[in-house]
Amino acid sequence: MLKKNLLILCVLLLVSLKNFSQETTVKVALLKYQGGGDWYANPTSLKNLINFCNKNLNTNINNEPATVEVGSTDLFNYPLVHMTGHGNVFFSESDVKNLRNYLLAGGFLHIDDNYGLNEFVRREMLKVFPEHEFVELPFSHPIYHQIYEFPSGLPKIHEHDGKPPQGFGIVHDNRLVCFFSYECDLGDGWEDAAVHNNSEATREKALKMGANIINYIFTN
Numbered sequence: 222m223l224k225k226n227l228l229i230l231c232v233l234l235l236v237s238l239k240n241f242s243q244e245t246t247v248k249v250a251l252l253k254y255q256g257g258g259d260w261y262a263n264p265t266s267l268k269n270l271i272n273f274c275n276k277n278l279n280t281n282i283n284n285e286p287a288t289v290e291v292g293s294t295d296l297f298n299y300p301l302v303h304m305t306g307h308g309n310v311f312f313s314e315s316d317v318k319n320l321r322n323y324l325l326a327g328g329f330l331h332i333d334d335n336y337g338l339n340e341f342v343r344r345e346m347l348k349v350f351p352e353h354e355f356v357e358l359p360f361s362h363p364i365y366h367q368i369y370e371f372p373s374g375l376p377k378i379h380e381h382d383g384k385p386p387q388g389f390g391i392v393h394d395n396r397l398v399c400f401f402s403y404e405c406d407l408g409d410g411w412e413d414a415a416v417h418n419n420s421e422a423t424r425e426k427a428l429k430m431g432a433n434i435i436n437y438i439f440t441n
Contacts, residue, residue: 246281246282246283247281247282247283247299247300247439248282248283248285248286248287248298248299249267249271249282249283249286249287249299249300249301249302249303250286250287250288250289250296250298250299250301250302250303251267251286251287251288251289251302251303251304251305252289252290252291252302252303252304252330253288253289253290253291254290254291254304254306254310254311254312254316255291255310255311255312255313255316256308256309256310256311256341257308257309257311258306258307258308258309258310258338258341259306259307259308259335260304260305260306261306262305262306262307262335262408263305263335263408263409263411263412264412265411265412265413265416266305266408266409266411266412267286267303267411268284268285268286269411269412269413269428270411270428270431270432270435271283271284271286272284273411273428273431273432274431274432274435274436277368277432278368278432278435278436280435280439282435286303287299289302291312291316291319291320292313292315292316292319292320293319294319296319296320296323296328297323297326297328299328300327300328300329300438300439301328301329301330301331301435301438301439302323302328302329302330302331303330303331303333303408304330304331304332304333304342305332305333305334305335305338305408306335306337306338307335307336307337307338308337308338308341309341310338310341310342310344310345311341311345312345312348312349317345317348317349320349321349321350324349324350324393324398324399325393325398328398329397329398329399329400329438330398330399330400331399331400331401331402331434331438332346332399332400332401332402333401333402333405333406333407333408334401334402334403334404334405334406335406335408335409336379336381336406339403342401343355346391346399350391350393350398353391353392353393354391355389355390355391355399355401356389356390356391356392357387357388357389358374358388358389358390358397358400360372360373360374362388362390363437363441364388364397364400364433364434364437365388365433366433367432367433367436367437367440368429368432368433368436369429369430369432369433371429371430371433374386374387374388375387375388375402375405375407375430376405376410376423376426376427376430377404377405378405378406378407378409378410378419378423378426378427379405379406379409379410379417381404381406382404384404385404386402386403386404386405387403387404387405388400388401388402388403388405389401389403397437397441400434406427407427407430407431409427410423410424410426410427410428411424411427411428411431
């Protein structure tokens, strides 16, 4: 079963690369996790990011993001999964094994701290990759220099504790497998304008950075 799942994901990644701006669509997913945290936060964010990418990057991502549980074999159907929330996160042993296999097979996890997620996601991801800790990515990292230029790293979308935004990553075998946007609130900037009353300029910065993440995943 594991070999089959790895094969499915490899095929999806190849299709994604070959059809990044062609007719075949790929699908991305929101990660549903245990622990009590609101994994479902920012319900309009992913759809708006997808629409922005399809319009401005000429991508063909399915307009409706899926929802997938950490321990589900369906995880291997999505080249990218997005995780957000404010509270506690818990990965069971089977969740850990499944998520690790997914990431080793070529999948990608973007974690966006919606405020309060940091301590929990660091603890749980250390179960997934006990040999790696999150490292801060330098401003020179390619993820900040894809379609849009962010010479100072992540944009600041929402203010919480007066801290600068930081982008952290887990790098395995010289490949970025997980990107963690912290003190930034990208997902809030992707949401419908009326939700947080962000200015158009702020929303545009958030969407452009999100588009960089999408472009990085599908072209690297």
